[in-house]
Amino acid sequence: MPAKDLYHNAVKNALIRDGWTITADPYSIRYKKLRLLADLGAKRSLSAQKGDEKIVVEVKSFINLSFISDLQKAVGQYIIYRNFLEITDPEQIIYLALSQIVYELNFDDIIEIIIDANKIKLIIVDTDKEVITKWIK
Secondary structure, eight states: OOOTOOOOOOOHHHHTTTTTTTEEESEEEEEEEEEEEEEEEEEEEETTTEEEEEEEEEOOOOOHHHHHHHHHHHHHHHHHHHHHHHHHHHEEEEEEEEEEEHHHHOOHHHHHHHHTTOOOOOOEEETTTEEEEEOOO
């Protein structure tokens, strides 16, 4: 099993505080011989008519010396997971979770081009307070 990201537990606790139930830690994505492990699976009840909202969350800490190298890995992983979720469990919506500090320091208009072009959904977390500060859909 891969090592958990630095902010894994902070993101997990923030989701719980936001009303989500953690359904998997890690969340397994299986397709034929392929087995991928995203960090978390979660669900939240919407209403009796609408059912549950289900998400998969990939947590990224962006702690290496090269932010761009971390971004390349995160975007690639996100796209691969999203592609296989569309086949295996299309009700799941995947999000990339990162700390508020990383977001504020690095996610400028240049990075937004990548996020927008690849339709990446983000969860921004105050990792000290363990609360979600922003959902970017």
